[in-house]
Amino acid sequence: MYILGINAYHAGSSACLIQDGRLIAAAEEERFRRVKYWAGFPVEALRYCLAEAAIRLNDVDHVGISRNPSANLHKKVLFALRRRPSVHLIRQRLANMAAVRDVRKELCAQLGTDPHAFRAELHHVEHHRAHMASAFFVSPFAEAALLSVDGFGDFVSTMTGLGSGNRLQVLDTVNYPHSLGIVYTAVTQWLGFVNFGDEGKVQGLAAYGKPKYLEALRRIVRLKPRGRFELDLDYFVHWAEGVDMTWEGTSPRLGRIYSRKFIEKFGPPRHPGADITPHHANVAASLQACLEEAEFHIVRHLQAATGRTALCMAGGVALNSTFNGKVLLETAFQDIFIQPAAGDAGTALGAAYYVYHQVLGQPRAFVMNDAYTGPCFRNGTVESALGRRNLAYRTHALEEMPALVARLLAEGKIVGWFQGAMEWGPRALGNRSILADPRRGEMKEILNARIKHRETFRPFAPSVLAESTGEYFEQSYPDPFMLKVYNVRENRRAQIPAVTHVDGTGRLQTVAREQNPLYWQLIREFAERTGVPVVLNTSFNENEPIVCRPEEAVECFLRTRMDALAIGEYLVEKEG
Numbered sequence: 001m002y003i004l005g006i007n008a009y010h011a012g013s014s015a016c017l018i019q020d021g022r023l024i025a026a027a028e029e030e031r032f033r034r035v036k037y038w039a040g041f042p043v044e045a046l047r048y049c050l051a052e053a054a055i056r057l058n059d060v061d062h063v064g065i066s067r068n069p070s071a072n073l074h075k076k077v078l079f080a081l082r083r084r085p086s087v088h089l090i091r092q093r094l095a096n097m098a099a100v101r102d103v104r105k106e107l108c109a110q111l112g113t114d115p116h117a118f119r120a121e122l123h124h125v126e127h128h129r130a131h132m133a134s135a136f137f138v139s140p141f142a143e144a145a146l147l148s149v150d151g152f153g154d155f156v157s158t159m160t161g162l163g164s165g166n167r168l169q170v171l172d173t174v175n176y177p178h179s180l181g182i183v184y185t186a187v188t189q190w191l192g193f194v195n196f197g198d199e200g201k202v203q204g205l206a207a208y209g210k211p212k213y214l215e216a217l218r219r220i221v222r223l224k225p226r227g228r229f230e231l232d233l234d235y236f237v238h239w240a241e242g243v244d245m246t247w248e249g250t251s252p253r254l255g256r257i258y259s260r261k262f263i264e265k266f267g268p269p270r271h272p273g274a275d276i277t278p279h280h281a282n283v284a285a286s287l288q289a290c291l292e293e294a295e296f297h298i299v300r301h302l303q304a305a306t307g308r309t310a311l312c313m314a315g316g317v318a319l320n321s322t323f324n325g326k327v328l329l330e331t332a333f334q335d336i337f338i339q340p341a342a343g344d345a346g347t348a349l350g351a352a353y354y355v356y357h358q359v360l361g362q363p364r365a366f367v368m369n370d371a372y373t374g375p376c377f378r379n380g381t382v383e384s385a386l387g388r389r390n391l392a393y394r395t396h397a398l399e400e401m402p403a404l405v406a407r408l409l410a411e412g413k414i415v416g417w418f419q420g421a422m423e424w425g426p427r428a429l430g431n432r433s434i435l436a437d438p439r440r441g442e443m444k445e446i447l448n449a450r451i452k453h454r455e456t457f458r459p460f461a462p463s464v465l466a467e468s469t470g471e472y473f474e475q476s477y478p479d480p481f482m483l484k485v486y487n488v489r490e491n492r493r494a495q496i497p498a499v500t501h502v503d504g505t506g507r508l509q510t511v512a513r514e515q516n517p518l519y520w521q522l523i524r525e526f527a528e529r530t531g532v533p534v535v536l537n538t539s540f541n542e543n544e545p546i547v548c549r550p551e552e553a554v555e556c557f558l559r560t561r562m563d564a565l566a567i568g569e570y571l572v573e574k575e576g
């Protein structure tokens with residue numbers, strides 16, 4: 001039985017395919033379109049998924065789409081009637097709802113299938129149910145408490161639930177216009193980071209500030225009994241003016257969310273590109289502290305109410321790795337699972353598994369142990385990508401590559417590492433990565449000057465051998481998906497300065513042999529040379545979506561000042 005999962009017309013357009021409950025393929029449309037967070041219909045991702053299974057759309061039995069225009073409709077209508085939105089806004093929403101409803105037509109048209117031959121049953125899965133399903137149904141847990149937090153989806157910002165075997169149940173929701181994701185995005189905008197998905201930058205900046213404005217933010221995000229919260233809406237405009245979360249065929253953009261009153265309280269917004277002052281860092285730190293306080297409020301209530309010891313999280317806010325890293329330390333939860341595409345892209349996965357388990361009642365059969373669900377390329381494709389740009393290369397048996405690259409890294413070289421199948425989710429996890437030596441304090445500046453051109457306050461991340469995690473970090477609970485920040489042990493910080501943030505933390509990826517044998521081997525070879533079982537791992541890209549195909553890796557390699565490119569069995573080194 002084949003089930004397609006689709007996230008369309010929302011940020012992070014994506015698709016996945018499962019066969020009898022086993023995940024065959026999953027990918028984000030942005031990687032194919034080469035536009036970050038691309039929103040629209042994920043036709044390229046769908047084509048990839050079908051090709052991976054060597055089937056056609058007609059062979060698919062069910063399609064799950066992670067939007068349900070009818071969900072919470074009465075609440076939407078009531079809210080709209082009270083607020084009198086503009087005719088333009090209503091038109092836009094209706095057009096989008098119609099598109100979501102007409103998935104069958106769109107699928108057949110885009111994939112060139114005769115609608116009469118299309119036999120799959122279509123299922124609309126409410127956005128946050130899809131988020132929760134994405135976390136729980138592929139987790140290793142038979143029982144878990146579930147939490148989904150983001151901006152908005154289907155009129156809801158926060159949903160808690162309980163997962164048990166092949167069922168999940170909703171416990172509570174916080175609805176529009178109250179949303180922690182919206183608060184984080186509003187302050188991110190005020191801080192001058194106006195692109196979709198810039199929230200991670202603020203999390204990095206927060207480490208440089210003091211939470212001086214936590215008290216002020218507590219009056220804006222008010223915690224309520226039973227794990228609930230409410231916003232002081234005077235500080236925001238989304239509820240009055242509407243902030244669209246729906247796009248078609250484009251990179252998502254958001255209008256301004258913070259209000260005049262917010263400016264009166266915190267001062268004028270920072271212009272993008274302007275200097276960052278201590279005031280900005282303090283606001284970022286206060287925001288992070290406020291978010292953590294609110295999330296702990298929700299999570300502790302959820303734990304007490306359910307009595308479960310395992311937690312599954314999803315939603316855009318579940319990408320807040322600083323908070324994620326503290327959950328096991330500061331709550332009664334003992335286990336945690338967040339799948340790699342925790343943001344909206346992951347709802348495609350959730351929609352497919354929701355259909356398989358919740359709708360069809362099938363038993364659990366799959367655990368997402370790694371993130372390598374994307375396209376993989378043959379030697380011939382790599383060779384022609386290199387040949388097209390006349391690149392001189394040497395070939396090596398794949399098992400020799402880790403030692404060769406470890407030597408280059410130890411010599412201070414920056415290496416593009418392109419191997420196997422592309423990652424699912426926003427993190428490069430050792431298959432589409434740029435690697436460097438974490439022992440060199442200057443490496444951060446070098447990487448920024450030569451390749452990444454990121455804001456200097458943003459940290460670079462470590463990949464550590466799973467078995468050595470506890471030697472370098474204060475926690476050792478594995479995270480193969482780089483979604484948690486742990487404290488680097490104090491006595492280790494000077495040893496790995498390029499991946500230790502200003503506050504002594506690192507957003508680590510733990511690498512176990514069974515999850516990625518080649519990458520594990522590389523880090524081990526590096527450890528044998530240097531005594532340090534850690535490498536610096538940043539995504540293989542330069543202000544673009546992470547590279548997907550060999551051609552994109554080659555172009556990025558040539559465009560930037562990377563020293564070497566290890567792509568499959570091919571090693572390219574730049575002269576001098």
Ligand SMILES: [Fe+2]
Binds near residue numbers: 152344
């Ligand atoms: Fe979402």
